[in-house]
Amino acid sequence: MTEPRPDEPPGPHQPSGSPGSPGSLGDELTRLAALHGVAASYSPSPGRTVTASATAVVAALAALDVDVSTPAAARAALTARERERDERLLPPTVVCWLGPTDDPADGPAGGGGPAVEAGAGLPPAALAGLPPGTRLDVETERGETRSWVHGVDGTDRVDRLPPGVHRLTATAPDGRTGQAHLIAAPPRLPTPAGRSYGLLVQLYSLLSHRSWGMGDLGDLAELSSWAGRALGAGFVQVNPLHAAVPGPPADPSPYRPSSRRFPDPVHLRVEAVPEFAYAEDRVRLRPLLERVGRLRAAVLDAGALIDRDAVWELKREALELVRRVPLGPGRRAAYADFLAEQGRALEDHATWYALAEVHGSDWSRWPEGLRDPRSAETARARAALADRVDFHSWLAWLTDAQLTDAQRTAREAGMGIGIVHDLAVGVHPGGADAWAQRDHFAAGMSVGAPPDAFNARGQDWGLPPWRPDRLAASGYAPFRRLLRALFRYAGALRIDHVMGLFRLWWIPRGLPPTEGTYVRYDAEAMLAVLVLEASRAGAVVIGEDLGTVEPGVRETLDRRGVLGTSVLWFERDWEGSGRPLPPERWRADCLATATTHDLPSTAARLTGEHVELRHRLGLLTRPLEEERAEAAADVGEWLALLAELDLLRGTDDGASSEEAGIQAVHRFLLRTPARMIGLWLPDTVGDRRPQNLPGTWDQYPNWRLPVADAEGRPVTLEDLAASPRLHALTDVLRTDARAAPGDTG
Incomplete structure (x- = not known):
């Protein structure tokens, strides 16, 4: 996730009873908010409901061009919205799943009527308000037309409707007309063939002796070729490579880009540009390359x-x-x-x-x-x-070409998936996407997270949210174009904070995160677009669904074939004993890992060095000894389970106890039914330092560290290829990754 900046504590809150003022929510404001997908309350935990900030509700409605500045304005807006809802023939976007699903309901997606059989056309929910005799015409993406009359023969069939985003027109018997975007998508994404393991790395951190001070697309291609051919890996997952806001100083976080649609040319391998060999100004190139070396x-x-x-x-x-x-x-x-x-x-x-x-x-x-x-x-x-x-424009072309080459190299090396790219939650408010698509972003609002058990002040990520109404009116065109651009060179796509397809926490600019509220998106439409574009590309989709997840979200994603993310240290029997979750109880449709870029490395976790780091930075909220004891107890429970399963092997092969522990953790992941196993590349050499330390801004060098060994010495790609420690760990995964879950160890 995006690194939040520290926020000031919330100030005093003055309640007021009028619909358009901060403090409390009247009935009219609550009804109006619900009609626009703005939450009047939310449940941070089971059995607990919190009333949303009236200030946030009013601000969110204002960002959607709803005037609630006075009680009279709120009443007028409510009347207008209800009239519009009752009189329209079709909503702006209609979803048609082109096949049966396991469950007709789509949980919190909202509006998800029964799925329909292939070729059946429209779900009943989309037709509920249409009078009998309404003529329906579908113009497909290819310019073909399908027509029928609603209710004449008791069904609403479209002959062999193809996947795509089509145009639906309804003409009622009284002459009224309505149009909608019709998203026709396969019911779910196919499951990845077999099971595979792969490497997870922040690309900038992976330097070679050929890169220019940070990892580049040449290094990505080299890593993919080596990992596929020599290590038997099936994929390489990288951080977002989106175009950054130019500096100096540039924001080093890859999760707050200027544009998500176009990649950043800072990742180019300059020497791999074909014209580089013919550059004639060697007088200027020679000293420049000397500066590169330094x-x-x-x-x-x-x-x-x-x-x-x-x-x-x-x-x-x-x-x-x-x-x-x-x-x-x-x-x-x-x-x-x-x-x-x-x-x-x-x-x-x-x-x-x-x-x-x-x-x-x-x-x-x-x-x-x-x-x-x-x-x-x-x-x-x-x-x-x-x-x-x-x-x-030329830079975008060069970068697109090298990204495409990297994916081709990965597949030629035998990788079943290849490069897994990462889609950030949003974009910088001052950047290229926010400018070019300004009509699709909610002015004056920022995305974040509400207060929870881990952060009592909530989080503000400084990213403007998309307007759900404008997305629906456009047939989700910005989202479709974004996905299509990324799938050009991705074997799989990881979606950061995938819960954002369902709802996002909107915070009025200038207010603390506690003064926010949830705004809901049409998740059925967002998922239909995602499934459609990923299916066309033949790509896998992985949702980062860590943290607080609304009930039903994981189930809905699973029904559509979107894999989840499971991190070992978080997988416990939270509804029962609280102890580590046995491998056989893990979900199958997920990417299972030991850690992520926002968490301590496995070596730091096993040695407790992550606690010492937070202590040195003054980030602990309890006495050091309490934190040490809790961390040791947590690790101790996992080590006990690893030993019980005979996964914690001895050190007679020359491996240290720390290395044996890391190997045991990954043997455990192989015992789960997870379809994808991710290996954090710094774990292969004992790196102690996290790439990002949430809760810090300038206290820690987030997003600026090269992969290093246990002593903090940078390790190049060439060093990795020769590392006995890396090969010992990848041998565990290479030997067992293709075995049936439960047969390893």
Whole structure:
């Protein structure tokens, strides 16, 4: 998840009884909020209900263009909304699942009527308000037409409706008409074939002797080829590679990008650009490459942090020189195809970056005329900056090509899945996506998390939420385009905070996270788009469903074939003994791991060093000895279970007790029925340091650490390939990953 900034504690709250004021929720405001998907209350835990902040409810409605500034305005808005609901023939978007599902209900997805058989067309819930005799016409993506009359023969069938997003038109007998986007999707994603294990790594942290101070797409391709061929791995999962907000200083977090649709050229392997070999200005390239060597040595040999800004400055200089080399006819044609395929979205993206070079990287501070991507002033600026717009378009093309090459390399190395990419929850409010898609974002709101047992103050991630009403009105076009772009080069997609497909915690700008409320999305439509696009790409989808999860969400995701995420230390019998969950009771449809980028490494967990780190940073809320005792007890329970299952082998093979413990943890994961087993790459060399330490901002070097050994010495990709410790651990997984669950050990 995105690293939250520290927030001020909430101030005093003054209640008031009027519908449009902060403090309490009247009946009219509650009804109006419900009609717009804004929660008037929520349940942070079973049996406990909390009334939402009236301030947040009013602000959320205002962000949806609902006027509740006075009681009269609220009543008028309620009347208008109820009239619109009663008089419309069709909702903005209708979902049709093209096959039977296991359960006709979709839990908290909302509006999920019975699934229909292949070719049957529309679910009854979508037709409930239509008068008999209404003519229904479907224009498919391919321009074909399907027509029938509602209620004439007792059914509503469409002959062989293909998957896709179609246009549905209803014409009532009285002449009224209505239109809707019709999302026709397979009922679920196919289950990954067999079971596999793979490596999890933050790409920037994986340096080789060829990278320029941080891991790059050349390193990703090299890692994938080696892991697939030599280690028998089935996938490599990386952090989000989305385009960042330019610095300096750039936000190092990959979870707060400028754009999620386009990748970041900082990940380019410059030497792999075909035109690099023909760059003629060697006088300038030679000293630049010498600076590259010094930057790489600073990280690998002198203990310097990864400096994204310095890396990009070097790459930008080199790429400016490479761009002077004319493209050959074939390359020129390929670039032209890319520009045509990406269309206005790429033009907007490149325009934002060109404007940011002139006016800074927060579009809300640009001259007023430039804040609108469709204004005449923006059009004039785009023309004046045409060369820079083309430069950033060219960078997107190069990066897309290297990402595609990395996935192809992974599959050619025998990986069944290949590269697993990560989709962040949202984007920076001042970045390219928020500018280009400003009409789809809720102004003045930020996404976060409510207070819970782990964080009494809640979290504010600083990401503007999509407006559910605008998504529905567009047939979820921004979401469809985003997924299609990512699936171009992904064998699987991990969706961070997948619960956001159902609801998000909206926080009014300037208020603490405690003053937020949930806003619901049409999860059935979001899932239909996800299943449709992933099916077209032949890709797997993994949902990060850790933390507080609304009842029914995991079940709904499972029905649609979206895998979950299970982390060993969190898998306990929470409804019973509280003890570690035996392997046979784990779910099968998941990616099972020992840790993640937001958690301590396995070595740190086993040695208790994660407690010492938080103590040094002043992050403990209890005495050190209490924290040590609790951590030791937690680990002790897991080690006892590992020993009971005969997974905690001795050290007679030369492995340390720590290495034996890490191997035992992964033997345990293989005992579960999980279809995918993830190995955190730093665990293979005993790295103690987390890549991200939630709850810190500048106290800890989040997102800037190279993979290191137990002593904190950076370990290169070449070192990893020769590491006996890594091979001993991957041999455990390679030997047993293909065995049936329960047969290993």
